[in-house]
Amino acid sequence: MGDDPASRVYVNNKKKACEELGIYSEEYALAADTSEDELLELIDKLNGKKEISGILVQLPLPQHISEQNVINAINPKKDVDAFHPVNVGKIMTGNFDFVPCTPAGVMAPITQSRPAPRGKDCVVVGRSNIVGKPQAMLLLHQNGTVTICHSRTKDLAEKTKKADILVAAVGIPNFITGDMIKEGAVVIDVGINRLADKKLVGDVDFESAQTVAGAITPVPGGVGPMTIAMLMKNTIKAAEINR
Numbered sequence: 001m002g003d004d005p006a007s008r009v010y011v012n013n014k015k016k017a018c019e020e021l022g023i024y025s026e027e028y029a030l031a032a033d034t035s036e037d038e039l040l041e042l043i044d045k046l047n048g049k050k051e052i053s054g055i056l057v058q059l060p061l062p063q064h065i066s067e068q069n070v071i072n073a074i075n076p077k078k079d080v081d082a083f084h085p086v087n088v089g090k091i092m093t094g095n096f097d098f099v100p101c102t103p104a105g106v107m108a109p110i111t112q113s114r115p116a117p118r119g120k121d122c123v124v125v126g127r128s129n130i131v132g133k134p135q136a137m138l139l140l141h142q143n144g145t146v147t148i149c150h151s152r153t154k155d156l157a158e159k160t161k162k163a164d165i166l167v168a169a170v171g172i173p174n175f176i177t178g179d180m181i182k183e184g185a186v187v188i189d190v191g192i193n194r195l196a197d198k199k200l201v202g203d204v205d206f207e208s209a210q211t212v213a214g215a216i217t218p219v220p221g222g223v224g225p226m227t228i229a230m231l232m233k234n235t236i237k238a239a240e241i242n243r
């Protein structure tokens with residue numbers, strides 16, 4: 001909904017990924033002044049549409065729309081973002097169908113190319129419903145010892161410096177600097193911040209961080225594309241579930 005330029009880029013990337021994989025997709029680009037009722041009606045229509053396995057409402061939404069009402073309206077079996085309370089609950093218990101795309105994208109490099117989080121000190125900076133909270137759960141399920149830090153955390157650097165695995169999801173450009181990172185840590189940067197000069201940077205100051213970290217993801221070309229890959233995975237799973 002609306003004309004957020006970043007959303008435009010992300011949605012285009014998602015459509016492109018669908019095309020590459022041969023996944024049928026429909027886009028509904030609604031005007032910013034569309035009413036909540038109209039949006040809910042569209043979701044209801046797609047809930048009932050047989051050839052649609054997955055529904056994703058790109059966030060953020062305009063001020064006059066309740067994000068929670070919209071998420072609640074999506075059939076949990078088609079909720080490829082895993083934002084619906086039913087799916088959020090399943091993530092808590094560990095028996096989930098859909099893994100939220102960004103946290104799943106963060107886990108992929110951690111579990112595939114590095115020793116598992118088991119027994120490791122994991123620090124997540126950020127506590128959003130979309131990233132920070134589910135991220136902490138996924139790391140916990142992998143037997144990590146998890147600390148969630150946020151804007152009211154005291155002595156943040158003291159906490160981040162203990163992390164074997166550090167996930168930055170605060171939305172502040174270059175917020176995590178090299179002096180806040182433990183030597184050899186795995187650093188995953190979830191932030192995508194566009195500076196005034198149009199340059200994209202993460203939440204981690206890559207320059208200073210890369211000299212300390214054992215491994216670090218870049219922005220762009222890091223978690224963003226992985227988020228989309230995980231969305232594709234969820235969509236295929238949804239197709240299987242709904243068949």
Ligand code: L34
Nearest residue numbers: 009010013057058059060081101220221222224225227
């Ligand atoms: N409903 N809303 C819903 N689900 C999501 O999973 C998202 N998210 C976040 C924003 N709103 C959402 C995304 O899709 C962030 N996000 C996302 C998706 C793709 C990319 C970044 C964020 C991406 O493709 N990033 C590229 C560069 C993008 C650019 O050039 O601006 C990268 O290399 O990081």
